[in-house]
Amino acid sequence: MEIIKEDAFRKQIKKGLSGGYLFFGDEDYMKAYAQGAAREAICSDPTFALFNDMKIDVMDYSAGALLDALMPMPMMSDVKLVTVNGLNINALKPKELDDLCEALEALKEYDYNVLIISVPATQIEEGNLPKYPSPVLKRLGEHLTLVHFETVAGARLVSWVGKHFTANGVSASADVCSFLINYAGKSMYTLSNETEKLAYYVLENGRDTVTKEDVLKVSIAEISTDAFTLANAILDGRSEDAINALAVMKFRRVEPVILLSEVSRVICDLVSVKALVEDGCSASEAASILKMNEYKTKLYAQGAAGKSMAKLKHAVDLCSEADIALKLSPQGYIAIEKLICSL
Secondary structure (H helix, E strand, C coil): CCCHHEEEHHHHHHHHCCCCEEEEEECCHHHHHHHHHHHHHHCCCCCHHHEEEEEEEEEHCHHHHHHHHCCCCCCCCEEEEEEECCCCCHHCCHHHHHHHHHHHHHHHHHCCEEEECCCCCCCCCCEEEECCCCCHHHHCCCCCCEEEEEEHHHHHHHHHHHHHHHCCHHHHHHHHHHHHHHHHCCHHHHHHHHHHHHHHHHHHHHHECCCHHHHHHHCCCCCHHHHHHHHHHHCCCCHHHHHHHHHHHCCCCCCCCHHHHHHHHHHHHHHHHHHHHHHHCCCHHHHHHHHHHHHHHEEEEHHCCCCCHHHHHHHHHHHHHHHHHHHHCCHHHHHHHHHHCCC
């Protein structure tokens, strides 16, 4: 079993990809970026993209559909790309996981494929990486190269934000980029949207440099604390409090997809913290294992203390259902309101 990081995957793109890859980890933005880079390298000729770029959305996925995509030969190329996006490994039944692994065996026979299965953040049990991957990662690692997309942070994230501003025709100092990260959060999807919005605002006002004042005026503040409050209200069955918290986020124009993602992440973190505490770990030890801020871990430990593991896991399932509902149709906040009323 091999686990590589996204920078190693990018190097492999230059050398030439082969076989199958499982994208997992917290940073969904970089998964999409890496998949796009792979697509550009393999399917460079748009004339044959219909034959050489085969996409399977989560709603169309089955082991049979995957096999059907793997079998055809590429057209005017040595390889073709097959991608499966949004697959929730945690939601697969044992028989479905068996069927997936059986389908992956076909990669040996149909070796003209490059397969990428991209799993959204929190939707596969990771274990304690890098030394102790989960059983499901080990099993999938028998068939696929595992590519771990960790959260981008620190100087690398500051540099990335600065480059996004430049690409949008404006400039921002490292200090302003850091200020935006601290204000809006570390989600690269969020930061990508915020840099575009700020660039448009600054250019419309006849300037080409972003300031801290612009960030305060235009950007939306990080919602992780509010998401924690909302998640706990949902889990405690305090529907009125949850609806009130949701109303605040509606007022602040937090996108439903982003909000649901944050709530799902909070609940998954509560599961992880509770599991470690029940195994005898202190909050400090849990923080070290999960690479989480110690104060935040203590807060999560307190929040999970009065909730059963069964209820927390049920909440994770409901979040997955709400996520699917959002992707299937433009339900907006209705999917989150249904989630509030489901526990």
